[in-house]
Amino acid sequence: MALSSPPDPKRKGSGCAISVAAVALAAVLLMVWAYVSVQNWINPPPPDVHKIATSADVAGADQTATVQLNNTLAEVHTTIPWIAAVGRSADDVCSTSDNIAFIGEKPKWSPVSCIRTTAWFGAFDGDLPQQLARINQALSKAGWMPQGTPMDQLFQIDQAHAATASPTPGRPRLAYAYGSYSNGGQVLNIEVTQLPGMPFSDIPQVRPTATLPAETPLNGPSTFDREHQSVSIASLTQKAGGGNRYIIGVELNSRYYTAPVPSTSAPAAPSQGTGYACRTGSACVGG
Structure with a gap:
């Protein structure tokens, strides 16, 4: 053993x-x-904005929106043919945003949406109040109705207020007018400025002194610029020539794509509104 x-x-x-x-x-x-x-x-990670923004679905929707916006702006120009075209700009951005409905609730990212903004710029001269009334009449005749007070009347109201305001030393007061017009499905934002002022100078695709590349890279995980075509006041002034004192900007935008909402994602983005704030994406075509 x-x-x-x-x-x-x-x-x-x-x-x-x-x-x-x-x-x-x-x-x-x-x-x-x-x-x-x-x-x-x-701090939940955002959706893959880059992947969605460069997808075939977005590219196809963007192409359709681009044609639609360009055609509409071309039609607007034929409505006011006495105004000389001097430039265009475009800004095409896909983005998402996080939001918290209640304190202590888990943050949620909204579905990725893509918005294209296109603007057409023209130059003209003459008596500004008369020109604004002429533009308003031409747009209304073509089916573009003012959203609220017509642009020429808003200008008169602003001029009356400006007459009672104290001028800023060393800063001449330049003429400025604005308004929104709709044909029932699209909204035009319009600004008119006296040179060297610039329409839409508070938004990215319009730069006071220089232009940017046609495309810019990823701006962080929640935003992707598909296209960025800017204009400068120098180029508009040069094309306007010495005989034109005013620049008109006509802007149109389209929310052309919204990503499907996964079962675990946030609810759909807020519904679109109307009015002059369209450049922020709240009142856009094709939503």
């Missing part, structure tokens, strides 16, 4: 050490998982 050998103390100790190490590793992995889970709850 063979006798069994006694247990090896060294082997027993090694097994215990392995067990302790495994437990420790499991504990570390559990802590990492818990940390990542908490971080994803507090």
Whole structure:
């Protein structure tokens, strides 16, 4: 009868050490998982805007929207043919935004949506109040009705207020007019400025002194610029020539794509409105 050998103390100790190490590793992995889970709850990652913005679906929708916007602006120009075309701009952006409905609620990202904004610029001269009334009449005749007070009347109201205001030393007051017009499905934003003023100078695609490249790269994880074509006041002034004192900007935009809402994502983006704030994407065509 063979006798069994006694247990090896060294082997027993090694097994215990392995067990302790495994437990420790499991504990570390559990802590990492818990940390990542908490971080994803507090600050969930946004949708892959770059992937969606460069997809075939977005490219096709963008092409359709581009043709529609360009055709509409061309029709508007034929409505006011005495105004000389001096430039165009375009801004095409896909983006998402996070929002928290209630304190303590998990933040949610809105579905990625893409908006294209196109503007046409023209130059003209003459008596400005008369020119504004002429533009208003021509647009109305073509089916573009003013959204609220017509542009020529808004200008008169602003001029009356300006007459009672104190002038800013060293800063001449330039003539300025604005208005919104709709044909029932699209909204035009219009601004008229006296040179060297610039229509829509507070938005990215219009630069006071320089132009930007046609395309810009990713601006962070929640925004992607598909196209950026800007204009400068120098180029508009040069094309306007010495005989024109005023520049008109006619802007139109389209929310041409909204990504499908996954079951775990935020509800759809807010519905579109109407009016002059269209350049922010709140009143857009094709939504």
